[in-house]
Amino acid sequence: VKWxxxxxxxxxxxxxxxxxxxxxxxxxxxxxxGGSGIQWPCNDERPEGxxxxxxxxxxxxxxxxxxDYGHDLQTGATSSEAEFKALSPQxxxxxxxxxxxxxxxxxxxxxxxxxTTGRSVYHFHTRTKTGRAPELQAAAPDVWxxxxxxxxxxxxxxxxxxxxxxxxxxTVEAPARVGQLREGVxxxxxxxxxxxxxxxxxxxxxxxxxxxxxxxxxDPVSKQPQLKTAAVKVERVT
Amino acid sequence: VKIGPLLAHLHxxxxxxxxxxxxxxxxxxxxxxxYHQCQTFALAADKRVQRLDPLERCYDGSSEWTTAVGExxxxxxxxxxxxxxxxxxxxxxxxxxxxxxxxxxxRDLLTLATECQSxxxxxxxxxxxxxxxxxxxxxxxx
Numbered sequence: 525v526k527w528x529x530x531x532x533x534x535x536x537x538x539x540x541x542x543x544x545x546x547x548x549x550x551x552x553x554x555x556x557x558g559g560s561g562i563q564w565p566c567n568d569e570r571p572e573g574x575x576x577x578x579x580x581x582x583x584x585x586x587x588x589x590x591x592d593y594g595h596d597l598q599t600g601a602t603s604s605e606a607e608f609k610a611l612s613p614q615x616x617x618x619x620x621x622x623x624x625x626x627x628x629x630x631x632x633x634x635x636x637x638x639x640t641t642g643r644s645v646y647h648f649h650t651r652t653k654t655g656r657a658p659e660l661q662a663a664a665p666d667v668w669x670x671x672x673x674x675x676x677x678x679x680x681x682x683x684x685x686x687x688x689x690x691x692x693x694x695t696v697e698a699p700a701r702v703g704q705l706r707e708g709v710x711x712x713x714x715x716x717x718x719x720x721x722x723x724x725x726x727x728x729x730x731x732x733x734x735x736x737x738x739x740x741x742x743d744p745v746s747k748q749p750q751l752k753t754a755a756v757k758v759e760r761v762t
Numbered sequence: 763v764k765i766g767p768l769l770a771h772l773h774x775x776x777x778x779x780x781x782x783x784x785x786x787x788x789x790x791x792x793x794x795x796x797y798h799q800c801q802t803f804a805l806a807a808d809k810r811v812q813r814l815d816p817l818e819r820c821y822d823g824s825s826e827w828t829t830a831v832g833e834x835x836x837x838x839x840x841x842x843x844x845x846x847x848x849x850x851x852x853x854x855x856x857x858x859x860x861x862x863x864x865x866x867x868x869r870d871l872l873t874l875a876t877e878c879q880s881x882x883x884x885x886x887x888x889x890x891x892x893x894x895x896x897x898x899x900x901x902x903x904x
Contacts, residue, residue: 599799628798740794 542567545584545591578617585613597622600744627753628741631708635691635755637675638709641734642752647715655720667698667716667732671758672705679760686761691754694736697761710758712737714751763821764836764901770823773814780807836900839893846889853882 527533531553541564542549550566550573566573584590593608595601597620611618631638646664647654654660669687671679681687681700689696689710696712705711712734721729738751787800828840860875 600795625802628801741798742795744795744799 545589582615583613583617585615585618594618594620595745597745598625628739628750629692629753629755631755635757636708637671637689637756637758639689639691639734639737639754639756640709640711640752641714641738642711644713644715647713649715650717650719651715652719655715664713664715667696667713667734668701669696669698669758670701670703670705670711672707672709673702674707675705675710675758676700676702679758681760688759688761689737689756690759691737691756693739693754694733695731696734696737697730698732710756764825764827764904766818766821766823767825767827768901769814769818769821771827773811773818773823776807776811776814780804780811783807836904839896839900842889842893842896846886846893849882849886849889853879853886856882 527536534553538549538551541547545565547565547567548562550568550571551562555562562573563575564573587593587605587609590608593603593605595603629635644664646660651661669689671681671687676682681702683700683702685700686697687700689698689712698712703711714734717733718729735751737756738749738754740749742749781804783800783804787797787804790796790800856875856879860872860879863869863871863875
């Protein structure tokens, strides 16, 4: 290992990208401090980066330069070199399709609601930064459960009532908001965990982390966690 | 004609596969991708059985399609199938060895494993080819 500081590490990592599709050998700490939004490839040829890729309609699908030979979208099984070569894309783009498959967990029976998780405009991820900005924290201080007017009426829930949302894996308790969702869907923002609640929040505090409800499974190719669907039940606590 | 027994055999194989996938999923619950993928594959096997069902009823499947080697007009076919499966077993085991060789940075073992993997794979393809030749006569006229 020839590096010991973050910048030396960055330099070594840059070298790994030389000649590759995401070449950023033209980047430097100075350039990164100077502005924002430098897009790869950024190299001797294009020192200011490249705003638009594939303008000449040539894609990195030559077997010698492609980063991998691709996957089956349904399972994530990798294609072999021979299969890729037989496809012979030669710089053309490859469009792949996958059949629709049901989510791993359906809303039914004991868990009749589909949960989806998402964001508030005021926060980023688990709020480790935005939760420390007083204005943002005040604008969206705590978790809520959102459901549509028809479901709220059916469950006898008014705005502000505390709801318990449970999946086979965990529970969230939070006040209700009646919003514009599809029937049968509940929304919980995922920003809220326990880091900022202090010691007394502990495991006995009101559970509020949306991803305690979601499944541990990921997209087979991108490995993106599938945090957007889970089957849940909704009960009124107070 | 042995198409009826063969379809009944397929039915049995698919059912066993689905059960094995589900059992494996439960045994490896902690490997979340394995768990879900095996469950998904099991559902697909169930669906194949459903699709097979109406065609299975068109043919008499009352006699058994034996997988034992040594007798019958389709003996060669069964033998070839067994060898195909053995060749695949050998190939995938060489794959395991080649991945381990990469981790060990053992170039000699990697070269050996890479070459030794492709041989049984090619042989399996030959068995596929030969099975295609043998199957119509053995199953339809046997």
